[in-house]
Amino acid sequence: MAAVAETLDTVQTVTDGGYKWGFETEIEMDFAPKGLNEDIVRFISAKKEEPQWLLDWRLKAFALWKTMVEPNWAAVGYPPIDYQDAFYYAAPKNKVVPKSLDEVDPELLRTYEKLGIPLREQERLQNIAVDAVFDSVSVATTFKDRLHKEGIIFCPISEAVRDHPELVQKYLGSVVPQGDNFFAALNSAVFTDGSFVYIPKGVRCPMELSTYFRINAKSTGQFERTLIIADAGSKVSYLEGCTAPMRDENQLHAAVVELVAMEDASIKYSTVQNWYPGDAEGRGGIYNFVTKRAACRGARSKVSWTQVETGSAITWKYPSCILQGDDSVGEFYSVAITNNRQQADTGTKMFHIGKNTKSTIVSKGISAGRGQNTYRGLVRIGAKATGARNYTQCDSLLIGDQCGAHTVPYIENRCMTAKVEHEATTSRIAEDQLFYCRQRGMTQEDAVGLIVNGFCREVLKELPMEFAVEAQKLLQISLEGSVG
Amino acid sequence: MLRIENLVVEVEGKRILDGLHLTVPSGEVHAIMGPNGSGKSTLSYVLAGREGYEVIDGSVEFDGQDLLAMEPELRATSGLFLAFQSPVELPGVGNATFLRTALNAIRRGRGESELDAMQFLKVVRGKMTALGMKDEMLKRGVNEGFSGGEKKRNEMLQMALLEPKFAILDETDSGLDIDALKLVADTVNSMRNPGFSALVITHYQRLLDHIVPDRVHVLSRGRIITSGGPELAHKLEAEGYAGVVKAAA
Secondary structure, X not given: OHHHHHHHHHHHHOOHHHOOOOOOOOOOEEEOOOOOOHHHHHHHHHHOOOOHHHHHHHHHHHHHHHOOOOOOOOOOOOOOOOOOOOEOOEEXXXXXXXXXXXXXXXXXXXXXXXXXXXXXXXXXXXXXEEEXXXXXXXXXXXXXXXXXXXXXXXXXXXXXXXXXXXXXXXXXXXXXXXXXXXXXXXXXXXXXXXXXXXXXXOOEOOOEEEEEEEOOOOOEOXXXXXXXXXXXXXXXXXXXXXXXXXXXXXXXXXXXXXXXXXXXXXXXXXXXXXXXXXXXXXXXXXXXXXXXXEEEOOOOOEEEEEEEEOOOOEEEEOOEEEEOOOOOEEEEEEEEEEOOOOEEEEEEEEEEOOOOOEEEEEEEEXXXXXXXXXXXXXXXXXXXXXXXXXXXXXXXXXXXXXXXXXXXXXXXXXXXXXXXXXXXXXEEOOHHHHHHHHHOOOOHHHHHHHHHHHHOHHHHOOOOXXXXXXXXXXXXXXXXXXXX | OEEEEEEEEEEOOEEEEEEEEEEEOOOOEEEEEOOOOOOHHHHHHHHHOOXXXXXXXXXXXXXXXXXXXXXXXXXXXXOEEEEOOOOOOEEEEEHHHHHHHHHHHHHHHOOOOOOOHHHHHHHHHHHHHHOOOOOHHHHOXXXXXXXXXXXXXXXXXXXXXXXXXXXXXXXXXXXXXXXXXXXXXXXXXXXXXXXXXXXXXXXXOHHHHOOOOOEEEEEEOOEEEEEEOOHHHHHHHHHHHHHHHHHHO
């Protein structure tokens, strides 16, 4: 139909003009020498004044990494990455560690303001605590004192290494070991900062915790590490957001996120991923190769992953749950958009180990332009996981006829009493749907936004209120120009 | 209000409208009747601006403007409304969100301020009560799982809400029971005023007992073959299309 032809035309003319977060901050930076070797690992560890055990931990990871090869099973394609041609440490030059926002470089505060994260106002007005990570280091954390009163620890992981070494040493790598996979090993060797959260027994975190990641420097990889521990009976909701300047080179982002939920604890982890996706021809953009995993260690614990993935040139990530505790619950709600030349291979892994464990997977993939979108998921039910249940729903929405949607579910069931359900659909935005909306006065673009948001509704409603509206807008912006 | 001159339209190379003339003055309701395949739905889609309908010849003037040169959404914001014969479903899109987005688009087009969620609810609830619609219809997906009658009611709700200058009802009566039919008629009749006109497309004279048209036109093979007052509809009902078509030929 003509609508499709028009769609394709516009997709062709789309440029990166739509990416509003693509500016660069002029700020003096401290770099490690380019390249990666044992000395760089030592350099990073020394810069961060780390204890010996952590340096040893990093060096072990680096040794493992050298023996590993990059995974190639994902449905994504990119030229070989030269790991020696990047900086592994970049930090704003600042002699003193800021103790409060007043000591933070005003240029950095302005950067976060431009990104819509006014740290000062956030501290005053909104009930959201923010840890702001700029390239390799955390530059500010808000609401620390108030959280401290509840016994909650929310700080940069480098600070946690110094102030709470027993917690970090106990849990770091306990969910994603150093040698887990190529990118996790790389991260373990060179991770620079990230957020650390500890919620003590029985405490419900009184506000949303949030980390905002920003890659700014050129030729720099970002390797953050996040560790969240929810002790017995506690509850926390955490959100991460991310952006980067527009550059015509590809930059690597290889993060590791580890979550630990003890008995009756609950963690809700939401991501709004908006790394620079590259331009219409596929030049530049972030390679988002991320390992995220949660251990539901205690009985009746619950972890819920919600992700809205609109950015990155390539996304490779599978937020997973290891359901060890009896009656524990894992959830994965995902919206992934690929437009222009973006590629996404994303999904989840649910390991049912305990009895009566339950998992729910709802994945919504939207492909436009020449985007390629793959859902890849594993549901593994162990022999002892009696009464385990999984429900998976994968829906794909296609805009135009040059994009692709793929669904690759793996199901391994070793338990007779388990129940596994899988549903999948693929649809297009129909010409008559667009026409119906336009006959009611909406522009084509508003109509697409409305239909896409409807398609994603089940996932968007899982986001914390404050971010749901933002995510809706982001979906629309990401598809800007995908129809005429 | 609406002046169609010598309209010739093809769909995939096939001629559907073949020299159609029609004028609907402000404040009047006209009915178009005709057998299947005579071009009734094509006419409504061409007027609303749907793609895939190629205008070979002719012109359409709407409210002093060249309608055929306008994008569908501009036609809508200029006051043209089409009640669809089979409204599509928009899965997951809340009806309230849809209606408010539409109303605000139309209001922007008219240079009026947009309504916030509270103001909107007040307006829409008033209109829904008049149409005998329950509040839960706002929470459901647009037309998602609606029965035929519910879909038609939802179309009438949109018409009442958007307050167009010119409404096209494309076989809105098909598949409706007598009570629903009366509701449709009441909605149209309540909107009748010197600034509003409508084109009611129907197979049957039944709807025209409730919406008494100013003029009735018979469409056959892509052109109006005869026109008359409301009595023409009765004649068609009594004698069938064949006789009228033959007499006109």
